[in-house]
Amino acid sequence: MTAYEFNNNLIDMKSNLHRFAMSLTADRDSALDLVQDTYLKALTHKDKFVDYTNLKAWVFTIMKNTFINNYRRNVKENTIIDGTQDLYYLNMPHDKGFISPESSYSEGEIEKAIDSLSDEFRIPFRMHIEGYKYYEIADKLGLKLGTVKSRIFFSRQKLMHMLKDYNR
Numbered sequence: 001m002t003a004y005e006f007n008n009n010l011i012d013m014k015s016n017l018h019r020f021a022m023s024l025t026a027d028r029d030s031a032l033d034l035v036q037d038t039y040l041k042a043l044t045h046k047d048k049f050v051d052y053t054n055l056k057a058w059v060f061t062i063m064k065n066t067f068i069n070n071y072r073r074n075v076k077e078n079t080i081i082d083g084t085q086d087l088y089y090l091n092m093p094h095d096k097g098f099i100s101p102e103s104s105y106s107e108g109e110i111e112k113a114i115d116s117l118s119d120e121f122r123i124p125f126r127m128h129i130e131g132y133k134y135y136e137i138a139d140k141l142g143l144k145l146g147t148v149k150s151r152i153f154f155s156r157q158k159l160m161h162m163l164k165d166y167n168r
Contacts, residue, residue, distance in 0.1 A: 001051050009055050010042055020060060024067045034070075038063040113162045117155055124148050125155035 001009075017038060021031035041062050042049075049058055114122060127137045138148045 001049075001055075003046070006046055006049070006055070007043075010039065010059065013056060013059060016056070017059065017063060020063060021067075024064070034063060034067055037066050037070075041066065110159075110163060113159055114155075116162070117158060121151050121155040121158065124151045128152050 014035070017035050018031060021034040021038075022028070025031045025034060038059060042059050045062075049055065114125065117125065124137050124141065124143075127140070128134075132140070134145055134148050134152075137143070138145045141148070143151075
């Protein structure tokens with residue numbers, strides 16, 4: 001296949017590549033970036049394409065692998081190591097980003113609802129949302145593990161009832 005034929009066949013796949021990229025990313029801008037990365041890799045490595053094989057499958061494989069590699073890279077960048085003894089990996093964004101007025105209002109309402117819980121429910125629930133594990137809460141409060149789990153469960157139920165306007 002000549003370079004001219006290769007390039008023309010690649011250009012003819014643009015709409016198919018864009019649809020596939022949209023199905024992977026579900027975002028228009030990310031899909032356009034993915035198509036551009038795919039074109040760049042296909043053109044850069046066209047010497048690795050074997051003539052008389054399926055060009056479309058080859059290019060779609062490049063796109064799929066590029067998407068997977070980008071996804072893995074993003075997950076790895078957002079992974080931090082917890083400093084606890086058990087060294088759990090946590091996937092947390094480093095930045096919460098912009099907080100809209102609506103979200104801060106909702107956060108205030110949620111905090112008020114949590115504060116309205118009685119101590120026996122509020123304290124274990126707060127510890128849980130701060131990141132303590134069930135067994136740590138049980139040790140600190142001198143409770144059985146099942147008691148801690150049930151109190152957190154009932155706290156969630158009460159909060160969902162109090163904040164039913166926020167349930168979607």
